[in-house]
Amino acid sequence: MNRIAMILSALTLAALAGCSQKPQTLTQTGAPPSQDPWMGANPAFTEKDWKIGDKASWQRAIDRRAQDQNEYVRMR
Amino acid sequence: MLLKKLGWWNELTDAEKKAADGKNWKTDPSGGIIRVVMKNHSCHPFGNARARAVVWNFPDPIPQHREPLYSVRPDMVVKYPTYDDKKTFWRLPTLYKTVQDQNIDIVKKFPLILTSGRLVEYEGGGDETRSNPWLAELQQFAFVQVNPAVANDRNIREGDDVWVSTPTGARIKVRARITEAVDRSTVFIPFHFAGHWQGKDLRQYYPEGAAPIVLGEAVNTATTYGYDAVTMMQETKTTVCQLERA
Amino acid sequence: MARMKFICDAERCINCNGCVTACKNENEVPWGVNRRRVVTMNEGVPGEKSISVACMHCSDAPCMAVCPVSCFYRTAEGVVLHDKDVCIGCGYCSYACPFGAPQFPANGEFGLRGKMDKCTFCAGGPAPNGSEEQFKEYGRDRLAEGKLPICAEMCSTKALLAGDGEVIADILRDRVLHRGGGAELWGWGTAYGKADAQSAPAAQPAPTTQGASS
Numbered sequence: 038m039n040r041i042a043m044i045l046s047a048l049t050l051a052a053l054a055g056c057s058q059k060p061q062t063l064t065q066t067g068a069p070p071s072q073d074p075w076m077g078a079n080p081a082f083t084e085k086d087w088k089i090g091d092k093a094s095w096q097r098a099i100d101r102r103a104q105d106q107n108e109y110v111r112m113r
Numbered sequence: 114m115l116l117k118k119l120g121w122w123n124e125l126t127d128a129e130k131k132a133a134d135g136k137n138w139k140t141d142p143s144g145g146i147i148r149v150v151m152k153n154h155s156c157h158p159f160g161n162a163r164a165r166a167v168v169w170n171f172p173d174p175i176p177q178h179r180e181p182l183y184s185v186r187p188d189m190v191v192k193y194p195t196y197d198d199k200k201t202f203w204r205l206p207t208l209y210k211t212v213q214d215q216n217i218d219i220v221k222k223f224p225l226i227l228t229s230g231r232l233v234e235y236e237g238g239g240d241e242t243r244s245n246p247w248l249a250e251l252q253q254f255a256f257v258q259v260n261p262a263v264a265n266d267r268n269i270r271e272g273d274d275v276w277v278s279t280p281t282g283a284r285i286k287v288r289a290r291i292t293e294a295v296d297r298s299t300v301f302i303p304f305h306f307a308g309h310w311q312g313k314d315l316r317q318y319y320p321e322g323a324a325p326i327v328l329g330e331a332v333n334t335a336t337t338y339g340y341d342a343v344t345m346m347q348e349t350k351t352t353v354c355q356l357e358r359a
Numbered sequence: 360m361a362r363m364k365f366i367c368d369a370e371r372c373i374n375c376n377g378c379v380t381a382c383k384n385e386n387e388v389p390w391g392v393n394r395r396r397v398v399t400m401n402e403g404v405p406g407e408k409s410i411s412v413a414c415m416h417c418s419d420a421p422c423m424a425v426c427p428v429s430c431f432y433r434t435a436e437g438v439v440l441h442d443k444d445v446c447i448g449c450g451y452c453s454y455a456c457p458f459g460a461p462q463f464p465a466n467g468e469f470g471l472r473g474k475m476d477k478c479t480f481c482a483g484g485p486a487p488n489g490s491e492e493q494f495k496e497y498g499r500d501r502l503a504e505g506k507l508p509i510c511a512e513m514c515s516t517k518a519l520l521a522g523d524g525e526v527i528a529d530i531l532r533d534r535v536l537h538r539g540g541g542a543e544l545w546g547w548g549t550a551y552g553k554a555d556a557q558s559a560p561a562a563q564p565a566p567t568t569q570g571a572s573s
Contacts, residue, residue: 070432070442070485071432071434071440071482071483071484071485071486071488072487072488072503073434073435074434074436074482074488074500074502074503075503076488076503077488077489077503077504078488078489078500078503078504079488079489079504082489082504083489083503083504083505084504084505084506086505087505095505096361096523098505099361099502099505099507099522099523100361100522100523100526102505102506102507102522103507103520103521103522103523103526103527103530104526104530105512106507106511106512106514106517106520106521106522106527106530107517107530107533107534108517109530109533109534109537112537233374233375233376234376234380246383246390247379247380247383247384248380250383250390250393251376251379251380292402292403293402293403293404294402294403295403
């Protein structure tokens with residue numbers, strides 16, 4: 038009788054192990070919550086010179102756009 | 114000088130020689146240098162500021178300095194007086210000499226030169242741009258830029274309200290900005306502001322919701338009489354003033 | 360891997376506040392919060408310089424280090440962003456930042472500050488790119504649209520450069536090589552230079568015929 042009670046209580050304890058308090062910390066772990074920029078945004082405003090989802094193509098487009106700030110390219 | 118070196122000096126008439134002595138192409142009021150160089154020797158200088166013409170409706174053949182009507186330098190007024198009064202200029206009597214003579218000692222009461230100018234953030238009369246929240250936040254009040262020495266003499270500190278008084282009798286209240294950007298004889302007030310009248314805030318007189326975000330004193334409440342005969346512009350840019358701490 | 364940076368060329372900044380206005384307009388930033396500011400030193404004296412300052416997106420961001428609820432994160436491009444839903448408005452990040460980038464919209468009772476707001480490199484924040492909620496909380500997400508931050512794109516003199524660190528460093532290096540560097544870059548000597556080969560033209564008219572004998 039005692040043994041069954043003990044096994045039962047052990048099992049109950051095991052079953053209830055998942056019902057503990059929620060963790061109190063608010064730390065962000067793992068991947069950042071914002072979407073990667075190369076996934077694109079509202080298509081009405083997104084530039085057309087790169088392929089959505091393709092990181093390398095986004096990178097190239099951004100670097101080329103950065104050269105718009107450089108007036109010396111026109112001097113060469 | 115150059116004419117003497119070239120040996121063309123004696124081609125000027127006596128009257129021209131007197132006027133042209135010590136002067137050059139640009140500043141010779143007789144036009145003799147121009148005549149000799151161009152007509153006698155077919156030399157036609159080119160480049161910036163070389164062209165010369167006789168403008169029949171300008172008062173002087175070559176621009177002469179004339180002191181403003183309200184001047185802080187009585188000695189310069191004597192040396193470079195302004196035009197005579199015009200009985201009718203565009204059908205209106207326009208005063209020059211009378212006003213200048215009346216105000217020759219104005220420096221005793223109003224020793225500082227007040228100049229007005231533009232701000233990057235605002236445009237024109239200012240009502241539209243002062244209603245724009247992004248721009249209004251950048252310039253939130255009408256100010257007067259004062260040199261630290263001038264401010265010190267009048268016990269004015271950064272951010273103090275200052276009464277600016279001018280010969281018209283107007284007194285406008287603006288906030289002081291102490292800066293080295295103006296020298297000891299000048300103060301600067303921007304235009305573009307409106308909505309305060311000689312210290313009084315007029316916001317309640319605007320229709321509901323129509324008042325711009327930022328209101329301030331209009332500098333032209335204080336600027337003085339004057340009309341430039343050459344450019345046909347009113348003399349609202351600059352005048353003389355005195356400051357005192359509010 | 361792009362590492363996004365800002366460079367502001369103090370030799371070119373004219374204190375027009377175009378960057379400030381562009382940022383406020385694009386991200387609908389409320390009154391009182393200035394994500395970007397122009398700081399002017401030595402106003403009115405020779406050697407006056409202006410520089411435009413916003414969040415520098417530090418590699419080892421002090422704001423991130425001190426946040427008690429760890430609401431900051433860095434994206435793969437090096438942009439430092441934060442989650443406004445987690446932010447408790449304590450203000451620690453504002454104290455920690457040497458550039459004064461984190462700002463608070465409210466100044467209420469008991470130090471109520473509201474959620475922290477700062478320059479996002481126009482990369483928005485958590486929430487799907489370009490979504491309505493992202494816009495309301497963080498402003499435009501221009502990086503996801505393949506564009507660069509609006510402040511740099513609007514700069515009237517191209518003093519403010521933004522983009523991948525290597526690319527804009529290259530641009531600045533090109534610029535300095537061509538124009539020279541140093542403090543008195545735009546001074547009297549440059550405009551009316553003495554030692555320069557191209558000196559100002561003579562004031563006297565040069566007759567077309569030299570030494571004409573009459």
